Amino acid sequence: MADHDPTRRPGSPSYVEARDALDDPHSSAERLLAAGNGLRGAFARYEHGIGLLPADAFDVMLEAYRRADVAGSREAALTWVQHAYVERLDGLAAEAAARVDALTQDDPDGTAHLLRGWMRFNGFGFAQDAPAAVADHEAAAARGNAAGDFELSVLFGTGQGCRSMPSGRCGTCRRPRRRTTRGRSTTWPPATPPVAGWTSTRPGLSGSTCARRSSAMPAPRSPLV
Secondary structure, eight states, X not given: OOOXXXXXOOSOHHHHHHHHHXXXXXXXXXXXXXXXXXXXXXXXXXXXXXXXXXXXXXXXXXXXXXXXXXXXXXXXXHHHHHHHHHTTOGGGHHHHHHHHHHHTXXXXXXXXXXXXXXXXXXXXXXXXXXXXXXXXXXXXXHTTOHHHHHHHHHXXXXXXXXXXXXXXBBTTTOOBEEEOTTSOEXXXXXXXXXXXXOOOOSTTOOTTTOOOOOTTSOOOOOTTO
């Protein structure tokens, strides 16, 4: 039997690798991103629920992404900002807002605009502003982002992204507005169904468990922390 190594860290291999990557001042963006993704996979495997991940595993994952962002990884930047938003990490709200603003300056796939739209709609790091959220989702959709199209269908379909006009039509999509039996103003026709094949970007959730939520709904807190 191999001798016990007192220097070995407890936890899953993904956790150990992430801590090693963070401890190494020369870790590349690729290594740090892989470390963060590895821990994210550990959450998806429910390792936190069976005692394999220490209590600080989420913080380690987030720090790996933030360090990878500093080292030049756009994917890591989008990931930590999204985690800050979903988890409602208020201490990072201002930094997350500034970072996503910068990411929208070069956003070929519309992901940064989509994320900023969620943040603006729910008032995380920005003043709560539905029309600004609509503008971001329109920019995402214009870049071919299917989630941006879906968000627009939800916002227009529920009337939450519409500007009222004296004519009774929505000032954004120009469709006639009407009242529902609940008294909420909506546009017509109603929103289209979600695009098939979406998956959650939150650790621990798969596409069969949770579809990507609309910005029209409050972002849920993760059960991981």
